[in-house]
Amino acid sequence: MKQVLVTGGAGYIGTHTCVELLARGYTPVVVDNFVNSSPAALDRVRRLTNHELRSYEADVRDTARITEILKKHDCEAVIHFAGLKAVGDSVARPLDYYSANVIGTHSLLSAMMEAGTGRFVFSSSATVYGEPEFLPYTESHRLSPTNPYGQTKLSVELMLKDLVESGGMTDVAILRYFNPIGAHASGEIGEDPHGVPNNLMPFVAQVAVGRRPALNVFGNDYDTPDGTGVRDYLHVVDLARAHVLALERFEREPGAITVNLGTGHGTSVLELVSAFEAASGRKVPINFGPRRCGDIAAFWADPSQAEALLGWRAEYGLADMCRDQWAWQSQNPNGFELA
Numbered sequence: 109m110k111q112v113l114v115t116g117g118a119g120y121i122g123t124h125t126c127v128e129l130l131a132r133g134y135t136p137v138v139v140d141n142f143v144n145s146s147p148a149a150l151d152r153v154r155r156l157t158n159h160e161l162r163s164y165e166a167d168v169r170d171t172a173r174i175t176e177i178l179k180k181h182d183c184e185a186v187i188h189f190a191g192l193k194a195v196g197d198s199v200a201r202p203l204d205y206y207s208a209n210v211i212g213t214h215s216l217l218s219a220m221m222e223a224g225t226g227r228f229v230f231s232s233s234a235t236v237y238g239e240p241e242f243l244p245y246t247e248s249h250r251l252s253p254t255n256p257y258g259q260t261k262l263s264v265e266l267m268l269k270d271l272v273e274s275g276g277m278t279d280v281a282i283l284r285y286f287n288p289i290g291a292h293a294s295g296e297i298g299e300d301p302h303g304v305p306n307n308l309m310p311f312v313a314q315v316a317v318g319r320r321p322a323l324n325v326f327g328n329d330y331d332t333p334d335g336t337g338v339r340d341y342l343h344v345v346d347l348a349r350a351h352v353l354a355l356e357r358f359e360r361e362p363g364a365i366t367v368n369l370g371t372g373h374g375t376s377v378l379e380l381v382s383a384f385e386a387a388s389g390r391k392v393p394i395n396f397g398p399r400r401c402g403d404i405a406a407f408w409a410d411p412s413q414a415e416a417l418l419g420w421r422a423e424y425g426l427a428d429m430c431r432d433q434w435a436w437q438s439q440n441p442n443g444f445e446l447a
C-alpha cells in the first residue's frame with residue numbers, strides 16, 4: 109500500500125486527485141484545515157470511490173502534527189495543494205499568503221525531513237511567469253510574477269531548488285498549472301468557492317444556475333481575437349492525473365522536474381461563455397467593465413515537457429470541461445454543504 113499525504117485534499121484539485129490516486133492503487137491520507145473547503149467534499153470522495161479515506165483537520169504550519177501523521181501512515185510521498193490561491197486577495201493581505209504558502213511549505217518540508225518522507229509534488233502556477241516575453245510559455249521563460257500570490261509560488265520553487273541542490277531531497281515535481289476548470293463527470297465533486305468566485309468558470313456556472321444575475325467581464329479591448337482575455341483552460345481530471353504520473357515517474361526515474369500543465373491552446377472569455385451556454389442550454393448575460401489592474405491579456409502553455417517527462421497530455425476538450433462543470437453545478441446549485 110503506497111500511502112501519500114495529500115495536503116489541501118478537501119479542495120477543488122485535491123478531491124479530484126484523491127479519486128485518481130485511489131484508482132491507481134495509491135492510498136491518500138488527507139490533511140486540510142478547511143479554510144476554503146468542507147469535510148462534506150471528502151464524504152463525496154468516499155461515496156464516489158467506495159473507499160475509506162483517512163483525513164485529519166490540521167494546518168500544514170503545525171510541523172509536529174504533520175510529522176506525527178507522516179510517521180503514523182508511513183507516507184512515501186506528499187502532494188502539496190494546501191495554500192491560499194486568490195490573486196486579488198493576495199494583494200490585499202500579502203502576509204496571510206506568505207504565511208500559508210511559504211511558511212506552510214517550509215513547515216511541511218521540515219516535517220518530511222523529520223519523518224524521512226522523500227518525495228514531493230508541488231502545486232505551482234503559471235502566475236510565476238508574469239508578463240509574457242513570448243508565447244506559449246515554456247518552462248525556461250523568465251520568472252517574474254506580478255502579484256504576491258505568484259511571488260509566494262516562486263519563493264517555494266526557489267526553496268525547493270535549494271533543497272534539491274543541498275541533497276536534502278531528490279524527488280521533487282514542480283507542476284505549473286494553467287487554468288483548471290470542469291469537474292468529475294459524475295457531478296459528485298467540483299469547485300465550491302466560498303463567497304464570490306474569483307475565477308471565471310465558477311462565476312459563469314453560478315450565473316447559469318441562477319445564483320448570480322450576470323457575468324462581469326473585465327476588459328473587451330485587449331489585443332486578442334475578440335478583445336477579451338485568453339487563458340489555457342484544462343480539465344481538472346486531466347490535471348489530477350498528472351499528479352499520479354509524477355509519483356509513477358519517481359518510481360522509475362528519481363530526480364527533480366518542473367513542467368507546465370495546460371492544453372497548449374488559448375480560449376477567450378467569450379469563447380468559454382459560448383461553449384458553456386451550449387453545454388448547459390442556459391443563457392449567461394454579460395456586463396462588460398474596464399480592465400482589471402495587473403491582468404495579462406493572453407497566455408497559454410507549451411505542455412511538451414509534461415508529455416516528454418510524464419507521458420501526460422490533456423485528453424479533454426472545452427466542451428467536456430463545460431459539460432462536467434454543468435453536471436456539478438446543476439446537481440449542486442449551492443455547493444457541498446447545502447446540496
Ligand SMILES: NC(=O)c1ccc[n+]([C@@H]2O[C@H](COP(=O)([O-])OP(=O)(O)OC[C@H]3O[C@@H](n4cnc5c(N)ncnc54)[C@H](O)[C@@H]3O)[C@@H](O)[C@H]2O)c1
Pocket residue numbers: 115116117118119120121122139140141142143144145146166167168169188189190191192193208212231232233234285286287288307
Ligand atoms: N485552481 C487554480 O486555478 C490553480 C491554479 C494554479 C495553482 N493552483 C494551486 O493549486 C493548489 C490547490 O488549488 P485548489 O484550486 O484546489 O484550491 P482550494 O482552495 O480548493 O484547495 C486548497 C485547500 O487547502 C486548504 N488549506 C489552505 N491553507 C491550508 C493550511 N494552512 N493548512 C491546511 N490546509 C490548508 C484549503 O482548506 C483547501 O481545501 C493551491 O496551492 C493553488 O495555489 C490552483
